[in-house]
Amino acid sequence: MGDRKTQVVICGGGAGGLEVARRLGARYGRRAHDIILIDRSPTHVWKPLLHEVATGSLDANLDEVGYRHHGFRWGYRYFLGSLSGIDRAAREVILAPLRDEDGRELVAEHRIRYDWLLLAVGSVTNDFGIPGVREHCLFLDDREQADRFRNRLLNHCLRVSRRLVTGLATDDEVRVTIVGGGATGVELAAELFNAAAGLRHYGLEVFDESRLRVTLVEAGDRILPALPEKLAAAAHAELEALGVRVLTSTRVVRAEPGAIVTAAGERIAGDLQVWAAGVRGPDLLAGIGGLETTPLNQLVVTGTLQTTRDPRIFAIGDCAFLRPAGSDRAVPPRAQAAHQMADTCFRNLVAAMEGRPLRPFRYRDRGSLVSLSRYSTVGSLMGNLVGGRMAVEGRLARLMYLSLYRMHLLAIHGWLKGAALILLGHVNQVVRPRLKLH
Structure with a gap:
């Protein structure tokens, strides 16, 4: 058992989970550590773009990221599956049976051990229990x-x-x-x-x-x-x-x-x-593994992004609930928060595995931007970094909005491939059909 690899399991391949998987894989490869990403979909699409996928303005087949190829490129392993439970005593995640489109079982319920676990399963829309x-x-x-x-x-x-x-x-x-x-x-x-x-x-x-x-x-x-x-x-x-x-x-x-x-x-x-x-955590998180959760099924985490009842389990993104010390507001469920949490979580996982002190997470409000398609873009930049907000509209706001996706590409692909994909995106604006109709 002395040569057993340290196993880091990441549940959820959204913006935060995928970024952590890439950075851990790039740091450790498949040497002393085994980095495993689990997601119920074989591909990643940046969630803030789903409204464009829904209208056909974006062809997700061309912009999605396949986990298997991405994992091979960056040194982590990918498993197709849905989290159904956590056995904290055995340090194992429990994956639900995998079925095909006809309901036939492909893979029975199974378990994957972990030494460190990151939960980044995102959120779902909150229906507030309204009938129908x-x-x-x-x-x-x-x-x-x-x-x-x-x-x-x-x-x-x-x-x-x-x-x-x-x-x-x-x-x-x-x-x-x-x-x-x-x-x-x-x-x-x-x-x-x-x-x-x-x-x-x-x-x-x-x-x-x-x-x-x-x-x-x-x-x-x-x-x-x-x-x-x-x-x-x-x-x-x-x-x-x-x-x-x-x-x-x-x-x-x-x-x-x-x-x-x-x-x-x-x-x-x-x-x-x-x-x-509105959003809430997925139903599967309600009391999962005996961890502390909120009424909205979010996992309560400490300042270092570790769950309050198990320091070997981290949580980031929309599924995590953190109220920073001295603040009366929780970190909001935004893409920028998931990215910032991913950066701190990566550093803290490395520190924990190497026996070094962990650093506290500090949320920095960069402002908000909302795109009204090709018609307009509005937003506020910098947030509390300058003691207030700077309102932006029009072309500057549109440029900043587009830069958010480019930063996401750099975060999950690295600078070289990320820059190439940004350039390719400009080319595709000319050669692609305007709408995806199939």
Whole structure:
């Protein structure tokens, strides 16, 4: 047993987990340590881009990262599987049975040992227990859900186009209702009009954005609460100029087939209903392995990102709950927080394995940026680094928004390949079709 490799298991291949796996693999390779990444999907797509996948503006087949090839390149191993439990006494993660699309078992429930464990399983959309939401609304938590939305959207657009061509209807429309006025809901609403405007060039000659009816419903008194009020108001005005019906201070009490119902009794009809109102940890985390969790299924972690009841288990990203010392607010579930946590977690895992002191995590608010597709971009930069916020709009904001994805590429691919992919992305903007329609 003296020559047994130290085994680091990472559950979740999102932005944070994949970055840690790459950096650990690059540092240790397959020498003294064995780095294992587990994810229920074979590929990675950056979650902030899922609204573009959903509308066809982004072809995920070209932008996704295959874990097997990425792991071979960077020195970690990848396992396809879904976490179902943790045996802390045996130091083993329990993976659910793996089944094919017909439900047949491919791999039985099995276990993988760990010396150090990182949980980075992300979040899911919070339905707040509202009746009918799970049954009648679509979500954008992963690639599969984004693809499902795109297929249904295109089918409805085709139906309306054919009815217009054949003269069966002259006023038919595609109605989309989006619940949640945060970044995902706002960006999806704008991207829908960008996609609809392009459909006329891809076989639906009589269909354009004028046939699209989008309603954005927000329970709070304004959309984009993470942004300063002036910028949120600018985004609100831009959406309405596009044709989006924006409803604030509007609470949804239930979802039905083809409609959502508000507390005021209004029934908002929709061919597609998207729920993008808040996030929570996956149900599997509720009390997993006896670890401390919040009512929203987030794992409570210490300042060093270790879980409160087991220092050998770390958690980062949306599934982690950390309220920094001296602060009355928890670290928000944002991509920038996951990236910053990944950096600290990587350093702390290395320090723990080498017997050195761990460093505390410090969240630095870099601000927020929201893209309204090709129409506009708004945001605030620097956050509390300069003692306040610097509002940005227009081209500068759009440039900064695009740079976020480029930084993600550098984080998971390294500087050489990351720079090459950024360059390739510019080329693909010219040679790729504008929309993915299959």
